Amino acid sequence: MTAKCILVVDNELYIQEVVQIALETIKNWRVVTASSGAEGLLKAEKVRPDAILLDMMMPDMDGATTFQKLQANPLTQAIPVLLLTAKIQTADQKRYQEMGVHSTIAKPFDPLQLPAQIADVLGWQL
Amino acid sequence: MTVKTGFPDRSIDVSLVRSQKFAHNWSGDSFRDSIGPNVRRPMMKILVVEDDQATSETLTTLLNQCSYAVETATDGETAADLVAAFEYDLLLLDVMLPKIDGITLCRQLRNQGHTMPILLLTGKGDSHDKAVGLDAGADDYVVKPFDLEELEARIRALLRRGHLYTTPILEWGQIQLDPSSTQVSYRQQLLALTPKEYALLELLMRNPRRVYSCGMLLEHLWTYEDMPGEEAVRTHIKGLRHKLRDADAPADMITTVYGIGYRLKPLAELEKEAPSFQEENQAAIANIWQRYQARISRQVQVLEQASAAFQTHQGQLNPEQQQRAEQEAHTLAGALGMFGIHAGTDLARQIEQLLRLPQPLGMEHIKQFQAQVETLRQTIEAYGPFTPTDVSESLPPLPSLLVIDADRDWIKDLTGQASHWDWTVRAVMDLDAAQTALTQDLPQVILLDPAVADHKNQTIAFLEKVTHFTPPIPVLFYGSPNGLHSRLEVARLGGKAYLEKPIVPKQVLHEVDRVLHQSQAITAKVMIVDDDPHLLQFLPPLLEPWGFKVSTLADSRLFWQTLVAAAPDLLILDVEMPDVSGMELCQIVRNDPYWQNLPIIFLTAHTEAEIVNQIFVLGADDFVSKPVVGPELVVRLVNRLERMQLSQQLWQVDTLTKAYKRQPAIPRLEQMMKRAQESQQPLSLGLVKVMNLRNINAEFDLETGDSVLRQVGYALCQGCGQEDVVARWSSNEFLMGLQGIRSDDAEHHIQHLCQDYLQTHQQTDDAVPIQLDLGVVQYPEAGKTLSALYKAADQRRQREAD
Numbered sequence: 001m002t003a004k005c006i007l008v009v010d011n012e013l014y015i016q017e018v019v020q021i022a023l024e025t026i027k028n029w030r031v032v033t034a035s036s037g038a039e040g041l042l043k044a045e046k047v048r049p050d051a052i053l054l055d056m057m058m059p060d061m062d063g064a065t066t067f068q069k070l071q072a073n074p075l076t077q078a079i080p081v082l083l084l085t086a087k088i089q090t091a092d093q094k095r096y097q098e099m100g101v102h103s104t105i106a107k108p109f110d111p112l113q114l115p116a117q118i119a120d121v122l123g124w125q126l
Numbered sequence: 127m128t129v130k131t132g133f134p135d136r137s138i139d140v141s142l143v144r145s146q147k148f149a150h151n152w153s154g155d156s157f158r159d160s161i162g163p164n165v166r167r168p169m170m171k172i173l174v175v176e177d178d179q180a181t182s183e184t185l186t187t188l189l190n191q192c193s194y195a196v197e198t199a200t201d202g203e204t205a206a207d208l209v210a211a212f213e214y215d216l217l218l219l220d221v222m223l224p225k226i227d228g229i230t231l232c233r234q235l236r237n238q239g240h241t242m243p244i245l246l247l248t249g250k251g252d253s254h255d256k257a258v259g260l261d262a263g264a265d266d267y268v269v270k271p272f273d274l275e276e277l278e279a280r281i282r283a284l285l286r287r288g289h290l291y292t293t294p295i296l297e298w299g300q301i302q303l304d305p306s307s308t309q310v311s312y313r314q315q316l317l318a319l320t321p322k323e324y325a326l327l328e329l330l331m332r333n334p335r336r337v338y339s340c341g342m343l344l345e346h347l348w349t350y351e352d353m354p355g356e357e358a359v360r361t362h363i364k365g366l367r368h369k370l371r372d373a374d375a376p377a378d379m380i381t382t383v384y385g386i387g388y389r390l391k392p393l394a395e396l397e398k399e400a401p402s403f404q405e406e407n408q409a410a411i412a413n414i415w416q417r418y419q420a421r422i423s424r425q426v427q428v429l430e431q432a433s434a435a436f437q438t439h440q441g442q443l444n445p446e447q448q449q450r451a452e453q454e455a456h457t458l459a460g461a462l463g464m465f466g467i468h469a470g471t472d473l474a475r476q477i478e479q480l481l482r483l484p485q486p487l488g489m490e491h492i493k494q495f496q497a498q499v500e501t502l503r504q505t506i507e508a509y510g511p512f513t514p515t516d517v518s519e520s521l522p523p524l525p526s527l528l529v530i531d532a533d534r535d536w537i538k539d540l541t542g543q544a545s546h547w548d549w550t551v552r553a554v555m556d557l558d559a560a561q562t563a564l565t566q567d568l569p570q571v572i573l574l575d576p577a578v579a580d581h582k583n584q585t586i587a588f589l590e591k592v593t594h595f596t597p598p599i600p601v602l603f604y605g606s607p608n609g610l611h612s613r614l615e616v617a618r619l620g621g622k623a624y625l626e627k628p629i630v631p632k633q634v635l636h637e638v639d640r641v642l643h644q645s646q647a648i649t650a651k652v653m654i655v656d657d658d659p660h661l662l663q664f665l666p667p668l669l670e671p672w673g674f675k676v677s678t679l680a681d682s683r684l685f686w687q688t689l690v691a692a693a694p695d696l697l698i699l700d701v702e703m704p705d706v707s708g709m710e711l712c713q714i715v716r717n718d719p720y721w722q723n724l725p726i727i728f729l730t731a732h733t734e735a736e737i738v739n740q741i742f743v744l745g746a747d748d749f750v751s752k753p754v755v756g757p758e759l760v761v762r763l764v765n766r767l768e769r770m771q772l773s774q775q776l777w778q779v780d781t782l783t784k785a786y787k788r789q790p791a792i793p794r795l796e797q798m799m800k801r802a803q804e805s806q807q808p809l810s811l812g813l814v815k816v817m818n819l820r821n822i823n824a825e826f827d828l829e830t831g832d833s834v835l836r837q838v839g840y841a842l843c844q845g846c847g848q849e850d851v852v853a854r855w856s857s858n859e860f861l862m863g864l865q866g867i868r869s870d871d872a873e874h875h876i877q878h879l880c881q882d883y884l885q886t887h888q889q890t891d892d893a894v895p896i897q898l899d900l901g902v903v904q905y906p907e908a909g910k911t912l913s914a915l916y917k918a919a920d921q922r923r924q925r926e927a928d
Contacts, residue, residue, distance in 0.1 A: 012457050014418040018464055021410045057456050086460035086475075108463025108471050111411055 004124070005030040005047060009040035009066065010055035010084065019053065022111040029115070037061030041069050044076045051122060053105070056085040067101060080122055084109070170215040170285055171195045175205040175231070176247065177223055181270075185218065188274055189281075202226025209235060216284055217244045221259065229262045236263030239305070243284035247272070296331040298390055301375060303331050312375040322347065323366045326359075330380065330390050337761070339387035363388060386760065412550070415465045415509075422461075425454040426503050429477060433499045441486035452481045458502075467509050473502040508537055508553040527638060528569035529553040530560045532578050540573075540631040549635075557588050564592070568599065571638050575605045575627075600641045603866070604629055624847070624866025625807055633805045640801075650767050651675045653694035655682055655711065656729060657703045661754065665698075669760065682706040685714075689721070696767060701730040701741070709744055716745040725766045729754060780854040782832055783839025791853030795863045795912055798851065799905055802865065809905040810872035812862040813919035814842060814880065817897040817927075819858040826894060834887075834896055841883035845875070861916065869904035876900055899923050 006029055008019045013035070020031040032047050034040040037058055044052060052070070056063035063083060070076045083096055086107040096104050103121040105114070118124075172189055176182040177200045189196045197212075199205040203225040209217070217235075221228040232244055246259045246267035259267050265284055268277050296303040303310045308324055310317045319327065325347045330338065338346070340356035348354065363380060370379055381391045415422075432451040435443050443451065455478035462470030480487070480495050487495070527549055531537055537553040544551045552569065554560045556578050563569075572592060579585040592599050604625035625634060652674045654665055659680060666676040677692040679685065682703045689697075697715065699708035708728060715721045728741050728749040741749055747766055750759050778790040786794065795811075802809035816822075816838060823831040835858070842852045842860055855861040864872045880898045887896060901923025903909070908918040 012461060014414055014421065015457075015461055015464070017414045017418075018411055021407060021414070025407055025410065057453065059453065084460075086456055107460030108468075111464055112407055 003028055003030055004050045005032065006118070007032045007034065007040065007044055007047065007049040007052045009034045009037065009052065009058075009063075011035050011058045012055075015055070015084075018111050019114065022114045023118075026112065027115040027119070037063070037066035037069075040066055041073070041076070044070060044079060045073065048075070049079060051102075051118065052079055052081045053084050053118075054081050054101075056083055056087065064099065067099060071100065082118065082121065171197070171213065172216045172218060172281070173205065173208060173212075173214045174198045174218045175200075175202065175223060175228070176218070176220045177201060178220075181220075181247075184274075188278065192278060192281075194281075200224070202228065202231040206231060206234065209240060214242050216242055216281060218281075219244055219246050219264070221246055221248045221255070229259055232259065232264050233262040245280060245284060296328070298331050298334055299375075299379065299393060301327075301331070301370075301379065303328055312370065312373040315373050317369050317373055319366065319369060320362075322362050323369070326362055326366060327380075330388065334390045335392075337383050337387045337389040342387065411465060422458070422506065425458055426499070426506060428454045429458075429499045429502070432481070433496045436487060436492045436495060441488065441492050443481075443485065448481065448485075452478060455481060462506070465509075467505060470502060470505045470509075473498050473505065477502065504534060504538075508534075508541060508551075526550045526552065526569040527571050527573060528560060528563055529573045530555075530557065530578055531573070531575040532556070533575070536631070540634065543631040543635055549638075557584055560588065561591070570599065571641055572599055572601045573634065573638070574601055574603055576603060577605050602634070602637060602641060604634060624849075625805070626866055626868070629805075629807070633807070637805060650696060650763075651677070651692060651694040652696050652698060652763065653677045653679065653689065653692050654698040655679045655685060655703070655708065656698075656700035657682070658700065661700075661729070665754070665759075669763070674763065682708075682711060685711055689715075694724070696763065697724055697726045699726060699728050699746075701728055701732060701737070709741070712741075712744045712746055727762060727766060780839070783835050783854050783860075784843055785839045785860060786851060786853040788853055788855055791851055791855075791861070792912065794851045795853070795861075798849075798863045798865055799912070802905055807866050808868045810864045810867050810869045810902055811905060811908075811915045811919055812864060812872055812876045812900065812902040813855070813916065813923055814838065814860040814862065814876065815899045815923060816858045817899050818895065822894060822896070830894055834894065837887065838880075838883060838898065841879055842876075845879040845882075855916070861919075869902045869908075872904075873900065873902040876902060899927050901926060 004027070006019075006023055008016055008031060010016050010019070010033075016033040016035070020033060023029045023031050032043055032049060034043050038061055040052070040054065054063050054066060058066075063085070067081055067083075070079065070081060080102040083101050083104040084107055085092070085096075085104055093104060105117055105121075109117065172194045174182055174185050174189070174196055176185065176198065179200075182198050182200070186196045186198060197208065197214075199208055201224040205217075205219070205223075206226065208214075219228045219232060223231070226234070228246060228248075232246070235244070243265045244263065246256075246264045247270055248255055248259065248267050249270045256267050266280055268280060296305065300313050301310065302312075303324075305328065310319055310324060310327060326343065329343070329346055330336075340359045343359045344353055344356065367378075367380055370376070376391070379391050380388055383389055428450055432443055432447060435447060455474050459471050459474035459478055462468070462474060477495065477498050480491055480498070483491060527544060529537055529540060529551055531553065532555050537551075541551045541553065552563055554563050560572075560574075574585070574588075576582070576585050579588075589601060592601055602625065605627055625637060652669060654662060654676065656662055656678075657680055662678040662680060666678065669676050677688070677694065679688045683705050685706065699711055701708045708730075712726055712728075715724055715726065725747045726745065728746050729752055730737065730741070730749055731752040732738070733751050738749060748762050750762055778786055780787045785791075798809055801807075816834060819831055819834070822834060835854075839852070839854065839860065842862060846852055846862065846864065849865050851863040853861050862876065864875070867875070877900060880900060884896060884898070887894075901919040901921070903915055903918045903922055905915060908922075909915040
């Protein structure tokens with residue numbers, strides 16, 4: 001089994017780092033990071049990750065817009081996107097589902113649980 | 127005679143030869159271990175399983191004479207029933223028995239989880255029989271016809287060892303091994319091991335500090351007949367490691383000690399390195415926190431600015447400020463919990479919600495906002511000091527402190543100070559939060575103000591938990607004097623020190639530093655004198671991984687100055703050297719009053735009896751023949767040092783009472799005084815005197831008197847913390863140094879100990895009246911020197927008695 005590759009799009013560097021450490025050391029996954037929606041789109045196209053973790057609230061281009069653009073691009077459209085969001089109201093959840101995101105992961109997450117959470121929602125047998 | 131056991135659902139008819147059991151006359155001095163006529167030692171009960179009547183009777187008579195309670199059975203089946211129904215301290219088991227033979231019975235009993243020592247009586251002397259017996263779970267065997275004295279000695283030895291398998295479940299780190307069900311699990315996950323893999327692991331877990339060579343493992347785990355080559359051991363080790371790794375356990379749990387063999391990885395290392403990646407990750411995440419603290423601080427600052435703006439602009443923010451504040455609050459809410467600061471996440475979320483309210487905000491909301499931002503700042507700062515410098519990832523994790531205290535200002539001070547020491551401080555306000563903190567990250571030291579608990583039982587429950595960690599986490603208490611009432615329980619649970627409020631953080635941190643250094647392992651210093659440069663090159667790298675600090679000397683003429691400079695704990699000498707020989711050096715050392723007890727091991731190419739004999743005559747403790755085999759030398763060194771530590775303890779401790787002897791206690795007490803002075807903490811000295819010892823000795827006998835002293839000493843030692851000192855000051859006096867406690871509290875405490883003792887004493891033996899007098903004084907008020915303090919305590923004792 002080849003190692004999974006995950007793209008993390010979040011403007012906050014320390015969140016990127018925590019995710020990276022968790023995924024790399026616990027599951028040995030490869031992690032690519034992006035600090036803005038625009039950078040995320042570019043990297044998604046280039047590295048074709050197995051999944052994208054996308055922060056919702058970002059300056060300039062927010063998560064929702066980024067997601068739409070990922071969907072519009074045939075090269076990235078098939079990549080499952082997990083929203084990282086601190087908004088946990090059911091109304092928000094519903095909206096995300098309607099948008100077509102695969103799943104949401106609530107912030108703050110427990111770094112040690114994160115890899116299992118991701119594997120779980122994506123149905124990865126590990 | 128025939129006896130019914132009286133068990134409701136089973137009655138067994140067995141012929142028992144009951145000894146003159148409990149009615150046996152206990153007087154007289156024929157009993158080796160007798161401790162006085164009125165203090166009964168629990169009687170040891172032995173089951174003799176033997177079908178030959180003559181042998182059985184001889185054994186019974188002999189064992190009765192040695193004051194054991196003896197029961198007998200004549201066949202294996204009866205024996206099995208008896209063992210199921212009664213508790214025995216030891217089994218004497220004949221191999222050839224009707225119904226169930228001895229070996230089968232032995233195996234059966236072990237499989238059922240019985241742990242008492244079993245001594246086999248065998249008519250056959252060949253090794254195979256013995257091996258089979260030992261493999262079946264017997265602890266020792268005696269070949270018939272046996273020498274009675276030897277048999278008795280073996281029984282004594284086995285009883286001394288007690289139940290070998292006293293821990294029903296063996297644990298090492300996260301691995302559990304249950305010998306009764308032969309199941310092994312790692313974090314509750316069962317491992318499917320082959321019988322040999324299981325046996326290997328069991329052996330290592332039973333002797334976790336011991337290194338086993340392939341040869342030793344072969345001897346332990348294979349019978350002589352089917353002993354394979356060493357390759358087989360390696361294969362099994364490999365298989366075992368593989369299964370451990372599959373269960374996510376560290377595969378190097380079974381460590382290869384290069385050139386020597388295998389052992390379990392020391393727990394300290396397991397905990398440090400990787401009980402799992404969990405700690406590793408937590409350290410890495412803590413590191414991220416460290417590096418981004420400045421950034422997080424700026425985020426909080428944006429909220430603080432918003433708070434100020436609400437105040438000055440009547441509850442209104444300009445749109446740009448509003449958006450930024452909301453963004454930062456949102457990020458913090460999403461991020462703080464990730465670092466384990468869940469309270470921070472909650473606060474940030476509430477702040478975010480307030481920012482979403484239509485503006486202008488009312489006065490109440492402005493105040494709420496302000497308060498929440500303030501608490502957020504405190505929560506974050508309490509979590510870790512702001513250190514602008516980058517912490518390199520290669521550095522070991524910083525020593526960490528868990529502070530449990532409700533006093534915010536004080537915590538803030540402490541946190542600030544701790545940064546000078548390079549310590550990380552986590553503060554929590556109550557014991558529940560402390561429990562949670564412990565599940566996330568183990569601190570090296572815990573500072574606890576007992577006032578945070580509503581009830582002392584809560585504190586005790588918490589302490590119990592903490593001291594059960596391996597290694598236990600030292601707990602330092604500090605608090606208002608009247609918060610220390612449960613000192614007795616706390617001391618029993620291993621509280622490390624007592625500090626009294628008011629106290630400045632700096633003093634507390636000094637104390638923490640001391641405790642931290644104390645808990646670090648002591649390494650032994652070894653000095654090697656040998657003119658062979660190869661050996662001097664070869665030995666240090668062999669010994670250093672074992673924690674030995676090695677100094678070498680090739681020129682024996684420089685011996686004395688090197689010895690004094692290196693101050694070793696152990697000396698290794700070559701026999702033959704130019705100029706001054708090892709034998710001469712040995713003599714010099716043995717004749718020196720200061721160094722005479724230094725352990726000496728000789729390295730020698732000579733193994734002739736005459737030379738070896740001469741070495742021992744000169745005072746050597748051991749010898750290792752050249753060429754040196756690394757493993758052997760290491761084992762000998764470790765043995766020697768262990769024995770030395772033991773004898774040092776024996777030297778310092780009064781054998782009767784287990785309290786310190788007076789001489790070694792003096793420097794300890796003086797050190798306590800010095801420390802009390804430096805830290806401005808109270809120190810109390812208590813004098814406990816057994817007033818009527820002379821009468822007890824006269825009216826009863828010396829043994830009774832000794833027994834009283836032993837019990838008083840035990841009671842006092844039990845009631846003291848590890849930092850405290852209890853010394854037997856004279857034949858009937860104990861002097862106690864109690865740290866961090868005022869004399870009135872100390873008096874209360876010691877009184878309590880004495881009363882406790884007298885109560886238990888009364889229950890067991892009310893014939894011997896005991897009078898304990900007590901005088902407690904405080905340093906330095908009552909005196910500045912030890913002798914002045916002793917005098918003051920004695921005067922006080924007399925006054926109290928009058």
